Amino acid sequence: MGTCGHEELHHLAAEAAKANMPNEEDVGRVAAVFKAVSEPSRLKILFALRQGEMCVYHIVEAVGGTQSAVSHQLRMLREGRMIKARRDGQNIVYSLADEHVLAVLELVCTHVKCKI
Amino acid sequence: MGTCGHEELHHLAAEAAKANMPNEEDVGRVAAVFKAVSEPSRLKILFALRQGEMCVYHIVEAVGGTQSAVSHQLRMLREGRMIKARRDGQNIVYSLADEHVLAVLELVCTHVKCKI
DNA sequence: GTAATATATGAACAGTTATTCATATATTGA
């Protein structure tokens, strides 16, 4: 390593990048959101909840897997604020947290040319 | 588990979810994109490249870490089509792949209230 | 209060992944 042919240009970009880099905590929070949806099992839950709110039993029906695994996954999605929960009697009813979630899903699906 | 108080409604949603669930391959591809940006080290590279294209040396300068680690990370981002590379003499110059990447970053930053 | 149902959670194990180290490849200049 050393210097490249675009020394001035790239060095300026690198300096600007350092100056504008979000702090470690913010980078970590953004990364956590992406991590929450980076596993197929959790991604399927989000795809499923596009159809409307559901209790855990029906989420399991929609995406497969065991109740325990789905429950763990729901917790991660909830901690990343991708979904929200409300209790309704014996059930906990889950739904997408806000419009950002759908927007991001749609953007990325467009990116990989996946029709949803 | 069994039935919940919203049996009809949730069951319909679950059935629709199964019917509209992308196939395993597409879910995997979307998940792979998210996984690529779910690690702080890789996320920082994307934040850095917002300032313009850079060669590896300057990316290392901007985000820290070793040349080898950054090179491995660049490969993952490239495979996920988040960044693109072109050779320029001895250097490989990297840049964000397309407008989707920035758009997704901005959406998620808004979501977690991180100013970028 | 007790039984039944729905959901959550802690611990452990298996599988995955990020980094490091050493080395390989590719380009340039002499």
Next chain:
DNA sequence: TCAATATATGAATAACTGTTCATATATTAC
């Protein structure tokens, strides 16, 4: 051709993560 520079990559290891199993909590009906 040889040396120097820039970047990439394979293997190994340490850290992390998803799932399973067993169990806990919360709500409802009796």
